[in-house]
Amino acid sequence: MVKVIAIANQKGGVGKTTTTVNLAACLAQKGRKVLLIDSDPQGNSTSGLGFDKRDIKKCIYDTLIDDVPMKELIIHSSYDNLDVLPATIQLAGAEIELVSLMNREGRLKSSLERVKHDYDYVLIDCPPSLGLLTINALTAASSVLIPIQCEFYALEGVSQLMNTIKLVQRNLNPALKLEGVVMTMYDARTNLSADVVDEVKKYFETKMYNTIIPRNVRLSEAPSHGQPVIVYDPKSKGAMVYQELAREVIGDE
Ligand SMILES: Nc1ncnc2c1ncn2[C@@H]1O[C@H](COP(=O)(O)OP(=O)(O)OP(=O)(O)O)[C@@H](O)[C@H]1O
Numbered sequence: 001m002v003k004v005i006a007i008a009n010q011k012g013g014v015g016k017t018t019t020t021v022n023l024a025a026c027l028a029q030k031g032r033k034v035l036l037i038d039s040d041p042q043g044n045s046t047s048g049l050g051f052d053k054r055d056i057k058k059c060i061y062d063t064l065i066d067d068v069p070m071k072e073l074i075i076h077s078s079y080d081n082l083d084v085l086p087a088t089i090q091l092a093g094a095e096i097e098l099v100s101l102m103n104r105e106g107r108l109k110s111s112l113e114r115v116k117h118d119y120d121y122v123l124i125d126c127p128p129s130l131g132l133l134t135i136n137a138l139t140a141a142s143s144v145l146i147p148i149q150c151e152f153y154a155l156e157g158v159s160q161l162m163n164t165i166k167l168v169q170r171n172l173n174p175a176l177k178l179e180g181v182v183m184t185m186y187d188a189r190t191n192l193s194a195d196v197v198d199e200v201k202k203y204f205e206t207k208m209y210n211t212i213i214p215r216n217v218r219l220s221e222a223p224s225h226g227q228p229v230i231v232y233d234p235k236s237k238g239a240m241v242y243q244e245l246a247r248e249v250i251g252d253e
Contacts, residue, residue, distance in 0.1 A: 011156070035123070063108075213245070
């Protein structure tokens with residue numbers, strides 16, 4: 001059975017894309033067939049997987065707005081078992097264009113229906129908003145994974161995200177589950193991070209991954225801000241934590 005996981009948090013810069021790209025690479029490395037759907041107009045998952053967005057002529061926008069079959073838009077990545085539905089800046093216009101379309105919340109779900117059975121996992125990288133792109137992702141998903149940055153304001157805004165998830169469960173996708181919460185950018189040198197982890201654990205009660213993603217120097221010093229780096233490299237320490245997360249995700253397959 002294919003598992004469709006939306007990686008969502010409307011707060012910007014919490015590690016959605018970095019988690020999505022690296023989790024996708026690790027699941028693929030474990031032999032699972034993976035489709036990464038880039039649903040963020042910034043297209044950082046697309047560029048993070050090594051694609052030059054200037055070379056991409058058609059993207060997720062074309063299936064959401066113009067009903068181009070998703071199969072025609074999916075491209076293979078340089079990783080075995082990992083395909084991508086790319087995003088370009090054109091997607092920024094979709095949020096408003098979707099408003100007047102029929103089935104505006106369910107267009108990604110309908111389009112994905114025809115290809116999802118080719119995969120074991122579909123991961124959807126959501127934009128930092130609770131607009132129609134995120135609603136489409138939550139409607140298409142079987143579960144939602146929430147990355148939360150280990151910082152003082154970690155839980156700020158999470159209640160809006162939870163309200164949106166409940167709204168989608170009630171009206172659009174009753175089968176949607178909470179996959180889990182993953183803490184990102186943990187820095188053991190500050191006591192604050194440990195307090196934040198406790199606070200988040202309490203907020204979500206049992207829904208929590210054991211894997212905590214540490215602050216990674218390579219990522220925080222990435223040359224252009226906002227461009228996540230693939231840390232998947234079997235020998236790198238940074239990759240090991242995403243492999244651990246992949247094991248947890250596979251754990252309840
Ligand atoms: N574990 C980490 N340690 C240090 N820096 C990180 C880590 N994960 C991500 N970053 C850096 O933080 C920034 C934001 O990460 P990322 O783009 O994954 O977040 P996002 O939630 O997808 O952002 P947006 O809301 O803009 O879509 C990037 O510069 C990235 O390289």
